[in-house]
Amino acid sequence: MLVLLPPSETKLAGGDGPPLRLDALSHPELDPVRKELVDELVELAGDIDASRTALGLSANQDAEVARNAALYDSPTMPALQRYTGVLYDALDAGSLRGAAAARARARLAVGSALFGLLRADDPIPAYRLSAGSALPGRPTLAARWKPVLEPVLAGIAADELVVDLRSGSYAALGRVPAAVTVTVLVERPDHTRSVVSHFNKAHKGRLARMLAGTRAEPSDAAAVAAIARRAGMRVERPSATTLEIILPG
DSSP: OEEEEOOOSOBOOOOSBOSOOGGGSSOGGGHHHHHHHHHHHHHHTTOHHHHHHHHTOOGGGHHHHHHHHTTTTSOBEEHHHHBOSHHHHHHOGGGOOHHHHHHHHHHEEEEETTTEEEETTOEEOOOOOOTTOOOTTSOOHHHHHHHHHHHHHHHHHHHSOEEEOOOHHHHTTSOOTTOEEEEEEEEOTTSOEEEOSTTHHHHHHHHHHHHHHOSOOOOSHHHHHHHHHHTTOOEEEEETTEEEEEEEO
8 A cells, every 4th residue: 555645835954864866766767857847946046036936935935945956965854754744743654663664664655746756765855846836937747747657656556555645736746546535524513514624634644644554454445444434533435436534513
């Protein structure tokens, strides 16, 4: 099983790993696009105003531009440690120990606008690039990633179950055939339901933690749902490949 996580805008600074080497990352077939994007971000960082526009930043976020300028020189750390925020706080992968930690490193991956697909231990620097970023004079990131990323994801999906927890913009970078997808809904007292935004990431992080550490090897959405239910989640399966986590309103 592979649990495919979204990245986060917030990332830890620093690291104790050597500077970025694309050939140290998983899935080397993605390296040509990775190199193009890294080179473009480094060059773009030379123009603060253009960087703000392309990356959707304010003047108070110029430190993010500086991160991009140093992509080839700044220290790295494993991808699973680099990303922070609500989902990663709920996942809390650093607290897993022993066999559960080893399973998490093998099962967790991150969909990235800059690197395409990262495994948990892939060493990366801090950076700023979102799926919706528009680099000047270049095609959309989805147009650039889909031709190379989708075959990689299809190859993974042919061998193991993929639970895709990415948001819509990141899923658009490369679709996964027959992936299990998850939606978080709130149910009101009148039984009407709506999509949760505020707690969505936290509950997906909780589910990712369950799946990362379990000794089970789920092969379909029903088995994923069973793991979540054993952990106390209310889960429904409206179709063969979709799950809904239901929260009280």
